[in-house]
Amino acid sequence: MSDAAAQHPFDAAIALEHVGPDLMRGATTPDYANMIGPFGGVTAAVFLRAVERHPDRIGSPLSLTVNYAAPVAEGEFDISVRAVRTNRSSQHWLLELGQGGVVAATATAVFGNRRDTWTDTEIMPPSAPPADVVERSQAMDFLAWTRNYDMRFVEGGIPTETDGEQPESTTTLWVGDHPARPLDFPSLAALCDVFYPRVFKRRGQAMPAGTVTLTVYFHADPEHLERQAEEPVLATAGARQYSRNYFDQTAEIWGRDGNLLAIGHQLVYFKG
Amino acid sequence: MSDAAAQHPFDAAIALEHVGPDLMRGATTPDYANMIGPFGGVTAAVFLRAVERHPDRIGSPLSLTVNYAAPVAEGEFDISVRAVRTNRSSQHWLLELGQGGVVAATATAVFGNRRDTWTDTEIMPPSAPPADVVERSQAMDFLAWTRNYDMRFVEGGIPTETDGEQPESTTTLWVGDHPARPLDFPSLAALCDVFYPRVFKRRGQAMPAGTVTLTVYFHADPEHLERQAEEPVLATAGARQYSRNYFDQTAEIWGRDGNLLAIGHQLVYFKG
Numbered sequence: 001m002s003d004a005a006a007q008h009p010f011d012a013a014i015a016l017e018h019v020g021p022d023l024m025r026g027a028t029t030p031d032y033a034n035m036i037g038p039f040g041g042v043t044a045a046v047f048l049r050a051v052e053r054h055p056d057r058i059g060s061p062l063s064l065t066v067n068y069a070a071p072v073a074e075g076e077f078d079i080s081v082r083a084v085r086t087n088r089s090s091q092h093w094l095l096e097l098g099q100g101g102v103v104a105a106t107a108t109a110v111f112g113n114r115r116d117t118w119t120d121t122e123i124m125p126p127s128a129p130p131a132d133v134v135e136r137s138q139a140m141d142f143l144a145w146t147r148n149y150d151m152r153f154v155e156g157g158i159p160t161e162t163d164g165e166q167p168e169s170t171t172t173l174w175v176g177d178h179p180a181r182p183l184d185f186p187s188l189a190a191l192c193d194v195f196y197p198r199v200f201k202r203r204g205q206a207m208p209a210g211t212v213t214l215t216v217y218f219h220a221d222p223e224h225l226e227r228q229a230e231e232p233v234l235a236t237a238g239a240r241q242y243s244r245n246y247f248d249q250t251a252e253i254w255g256r257d258g259n260l261l262a263i264g265h266q267l268v269y270f271k272g
Numbered sequence: 273m274s275d276a277a278a279q280h281p282f283d284a285a286i287a288l289e290h291v292g293p294d295l296m297r298g299a300t301t302p303d304y305a306n307m308i309g310p311f312g313g314v315t316a317a318v319f320l321r322a323v324e325r326h327p328d329r330i331g332s333p334l335s336l337t338v339n340y341a342a343p344v345a346e347g348e349f350d351i352s353v354r355a356v357r358t359n360r361s362s363q364h365w366l367l368e369l370g371q372g373g374v375v376a377a378t379a380t381a382v383f384g385n386r387r388d389t390w391t392d393t394e395i396m397p398p399s400a401p402p403a404d405v406v407e408r409s410q411a412m413d414f415l416a417w418t419r420n421y422d423m424r425f426v427e428g429g430i431p432t433e434t435d436g437e438q439p440e441s442t443t444t445l446w447v448g449d450h451p452a453r454p455l456d457f458p459s460l461a462a463l464c465d466v467f468y469p470r471v472f473k474r475r476g477q478a479m480p481a482g483t484v485t486l487t488v489y490f491h492a493d494p495e496h497l498e499r500q501a502e503e504p505v506l507a508t509a510g511a512r513q514y515s516r517n518y519f520d521q522t523a524e525i526w527g528r529d530g531n532l533l534a535i536g537h538q539l540v541y542f543k544g
Contacts, residue, residue, distance in 0.1 A: 062518060063485045063539050065337040067380050069357035069364040084368065084375040085341035089517075090484065090541075092341040094366070094378055096356065103356040106366055106380055108339050110484055110539075114516035118544060120474065121513045122440050168394050202392065212362065212382055213335045215487045217539045219515045240524070241393045241532045243491045244386035245361075246334060248535055250522070252512070260513045263520055265537045267335050267382075267489045269362075272390060 008181045009148050010190075013038075014046045016053055016079070024050050027076045032145040037071030039145035040211045041190030043097070047107040048186045050079045051093050057083075058091050059113040060222055061185050065215040066107045073099055089113045114221055125254040126236045128154040131174035149194060150178040150232065158196055159204050169198035169239045176232035183228045183255075185218065191235060192216050192251050192264025198239040199247055199270045207272035212246070220261040228255045237264075245269055280453045281420050282462075285310075286318045288325055288351070296322050299348045304417040309343030311417035312483045313462030315369070319379040320458045322351045323365050329355075330363050331385040332494055333457050337487040338379045345371055361385045386493055397526040398508045400426040403446035421466060422450040422504065430468055431476050441470035441511045448504035455500045455527075457490065463507060464488050464523050464536025470511040471519055471542045479544035484518070492533040500527045509536075517541055 009031040016024040032042040044066045051057055077099050085092045090112035097105040128134070134152035156171030175194055177187055197209035220228075237251035251264040281303040288296040304314040316338045323329055349371050357364045362384035369377040400406070406424035428443030447466055449459055469481035492500075509523035523536040 063339075065339075065380060065485070065487060067335075067337075067364050067382055070359065084378055087342065092339050092375070092378060094368075096366075103364070106356055106364060108337060108378055108380060108485075110339060112517075114518070117514070117517050117542065118471075118475065119515050122510070123512050199390075203390065213337070213380075213487075215337060215485075215537060217518075217520050217537075219513050219518070219520070221516055238394070240395050240535060241491050242389070243391050243393075243532075244493055245384075245389050246386070246489075246491070248489050248491070260515075263512060265487060265489075270389065 008177065008179065010177055010181060010187060013042050014049045014186055016046065016050055019078070022081050024053065024079045024081060025076060026079065028072060028074050030144060031148055034143060034145055037073065040068060040214065041193035042145065043068070043072060043105055044193060044214055044216065045186035045190040047079065047095050047097070048109065048189050050081045050095060051109050051111060052185065054081050054083070057111060058086065059111045061218045062090070062110045062112050063215065063217050064107060064109045064189055065213065066105060067213045068105050068211055070104045072097065072104045077104065121260055125234055125258050126172045128172060128174065128234055131232045134174055148178055149175055151175050151194070156201055159200050164204040166201050166204065169201050170236065171195055171201065172234065172236040174232045175235050176230065180230040182230055183225050188218065188220065188253065188262050189216050191233060191253055192262060194235065195237040195249065195251060197268055197270060198237065198249055199242060202242070203272065207270060209268055209270040212267050212269050214264060214266040217263045219263070220255070224255065224259060224261060228261065231256060233261065245271065280449065280451065282449055282453060282459060285314050286321045286458050288318065288322055291350070294353050296325065296351045296353060297348060298351065300344060300346050302416060303420055306415060306417055309345065312340060312486065313465035314417065315340070315344060315377055316465060316486055316488065317458035317462040319351065319367050319369070320381065320461050322353045322367060323381050323383060324457065326353050326355070329383060330358065331383045333490045334362070334382045334384050335487065335489050336379060336381045336461055337485065338377060339485045340377050340483055342376045344369065344376045349376065393532055397506055397530050398444045400444060400446065400506055403504045406446055420450055421447055423447050423466070428473055431472050436476040438473050438476065441473050442508065443467055443473065444506065444508040446504045447507050448502065452502040454502055455497050460490065460492065460525065460534050461488050463505060463525050464534060466507065467509040467521065467523060469540055469542060470509065470521055471514060475544065479542060481540055481542040484539045484541050486536060486538040489535045491535070492527070496527065496531060496533060500533065503528060505533065517543065
């Protein structure tokens with residue numbers, strides 16, 4: 001098997017080459033295409049990877065915010081990556097993804113070194129049968145990126161014509177990269193965005209919708225990821241309010257032993 | 273009464289003058305001083321005000337993310353304000369707050385025009401007696417900014433020595449500017465940050481802690497704010513997980529008639 005054949009599609013999608021001191025170049029791949037432009041999760045992942053690959057980077061990610069300004073067009077893109085401030089234990093980054101001189105997305109990230117402290121989790125993971133007894137959901141042909149995830153819905157699967165309106169928006173699923181791939185920070189960031197829009201469940205139908213801004217808080221550190229390895233995560237999401245074209249979403253990504261690996265918040269545009 | 277005397281301390285704290293096409297200048301005020309540097313909420317507010325005052329701005333705020341890179345020093349600061357992308361109904365902004373050429377904070381914001389859509393709120397406001405029957409909390413002498421808020425704790429007041437450790441982190445309070453001031457987007461952003469660090473309640477004691485990044489999703493539009501006027505809001509916040517120096521916080525800001533005006537998420541550093 002050649003190296004190219006051995007590369008996971010996710011790694012190909014977030015691959016970057018250095019083209020300047022604070023500038024990296026990547027390209028969209030058909031594997032992670034969404035309706036228009038790439039899956040938002042892979043854009044978040046490539047921003048995070050850009051910081052990870054920067055020679056000045058310290059520590060691991062604490063937070064990432066991505067603003068989706070316009071669909072990323074098929075083809076190459078440049079990411080400018082700037083460390084605006086480096087402190088003793090944390091580092092602040094500003095990033096822009098451009099194509100032909102036009103900004104398609106921006107991001108800010110905070111990285112840092114962590115130390116042991118008092119630890120506690122106030123909430124419980126959702127209850128779910130083990131992943132291997134839940135049926136794998138079929139990928140959606142018109143959303144290429146879904147072919148690269150193993151999704152097993154426990155609650156709130158993709159609405160069908162017979163579902164009708166629902167009184168609340170929770171979706172819970174087992175999910176992992178397909179084929180399986182050791183969890184890293186870029187894939188964890190992408191997992192925060194795997195949920196179909198909450199308004200689809202509430203209204204029982206699809207409608208125009210798209211993430212405007214995504215924020216991920218990383219509770220996991222590198223040791224947590226190593227322990228998680230290629231196991232699927234238990235992901236759950238819901239919304240609080242829908243009002244005049246926008247709703248919020250909060251997602252929790254749970255790992256082995258009821259460990260909360262990340263929280264993802266987003267504001268989503270909808271029309272309907 | 274002169275104009276200066278008539279100006280609310282909050283308006284003085286977020287006042288900006290244009291010093292270049294994409295550059296504004298403000299200054300910290302003693303009224304909103306925190307332990308070190310200004311109250312984080314007022315920094316969020318001044319970023320939002322900078323976009324509001326930019327001649328190219330369209331619509332009202334949808335989201336704001338502020339990364340606190342270092343304490344803002346007492347005195348003047350410059351805010352660079354750049355519209356990185358303007359679409360038909362939304363606009364993406366990138367901002368940096370600098371002092372002497374060094375970045376102290378960054379922000380991204382999304383503004384836009386909203387239209388009527390299907391509307392729903394999935395969650396309920398916390399139960400609370402009316403604001404006027406709840407006792408006003410005393411301002412803390414060592415935190416000047418608290419003098420400029422009327423805070424009435426319904427649950428989870430500031431821990432005293434006798435409180436000890438608590439099993440969960442919820443704080444709910446009636447809160448408004450003091451003296452009363454009509455609610456606007458900058459003050460709404462600041463209100464998302466009025467909570468003392470959740471870890472203080474859990475551990476029953478104060479310890480070094482500070483917000484690293486704050487994201488606000490604005491569900492309110494200008495009509496909601498007009499209806500709210502000078503009435504206090506019902507604000508509630510809690511945390512999900514504390515792990516290796518960082519915990520998350522989610523706040524809900526509820527207005528008249530059980531209207532969810534904003535959601536604030538933050539990641540907070542702590543040591544202890």
